[in-house]
Amino acid sequence: MLSILQSDQILQLAQAAFGKSYLNRETLLSFDASHNSKIILAEENEVVIGFSIVLTFKKEEFSKHLFIDAEQLPEEEFLGYRKMTVIKPENRGRGIGAELIRKGEAFIQKNSNTVYSSIWCNGSEGKMLDLLEKNGYHCIDKSANYWSEDSLKKQYDCVICGKPPCKCAALIYKKNLILEVQ
Numbered sequence: 181m182l183s184i185l186q187s188d189q190i191l192q193l194a195q196a197a198f199g200k201s202y203l204n205r206e207t208l209l210s211f212d213a214s215h216n217s218k219i220i221l222a223e224e225n226e227v228v229i230g231f232s233i234v235l236t237f238k239k240e241e242f243s244k245h246l247f248i249d250a251e252q253l254p255e256e257e258f259l260g261y262r263k264m265t266v267i268k269p270e271n272r273g274r275g276i277g278a279e280l281i282r283k284g285e286a287f288i289q290k291n292s293n294t295v296y297s298s299i300w301c302n303g304s305e306g307k308m309l310d311l312l313e314k315n316g317y318h319c320i321d322k323s324a325n326y327w328s329e330d331s332l333k334k335q336y337d338c339v340i341c342g343k344p345p346c347k348c349a350a351l352i353y354k355k356n357l358i359l360e361v362q
Contacts, residue, residue: 182212182219189228190219197266198300199346201336211235211263218287222267222276230267230276234284236260236291246296247330248321248352260288260295260357265308277311285357293358298326301349302340309351317353326350 182190187208194203211217211233222230235245236258243250245261253259262284267276288295297312299305301322309319331337331344338346 182208185226186221186223186228187212190221190231193228193231193266193268194264197339198264199337199339201334202338203264204336216291217263218284220280220283220287222271222280224271229271230265230280232265232280232284233263234260234287234295235263236288246298246352247323247326247350248296252320254294256292256294258291260285260292262295262297272307277308278315281311281315285355289357293356295355295357297353299351299353300327301351302338305351312353312355315355317355319351320354321352322349323352324349 187205190208191203191205195201208219212219216237217233217235220232220234221228237245239250239253239257239259242253242259242261245263262281265277265280265284267280285295297317299308299312325345325347326349327338327346329345331346335344337343338348341347
């Protein structure tokens with residue numbers, strides 16, 4: 181369970197990366213309480229310097245979280261989703277992201293052989309794309325205005341677009357985890 185200090189630090193990092201209210205306290209606490217999600221922290225001296233949120237969903241629920249055509253999804257009961265990963269800019273390049281990805285995949289692999297990730301195309305995605313590709317993910321789709329409807333429904337601001345609707349595109353990445361089993 182997250183402490184109040186950890187929750188506050190995660191929310192500050194998420195707001196700086198994605199915009200106001202993209203991740204709110206209620207949603208963060210629901211991820212923390214669910215057995216189908218995991219919040220992985222990178223901390224130094226009791227300060228959160230990075231985090232990742234990963235989830236597993238039944239296939240029929242997956243389209244509520246990753247906005248892609250269900251026909252593209254593999255024949256699995258559960259699918260994994262890398263919801264978000266954020267690392268403080270001054271702490272990037274130290275292997276923290278790779279470790280967060282590895283730990284997230286270990287959690288997902290308990291229920292699923294496939295993990296997806298949606299990457300916000302807002303001009304700062306280059307490092308995340310490099311990180312995913314170095315860790316075996318490949319791009320399967322690009323979607324314009326990906327967060328438009330979701331931002332209107334949940335009323336969160338984008339760091340680029342400001343008030344809803346968000347007009348940013350998303351790149352959808354996928355990795356088959358079964359190939360990683362030796």
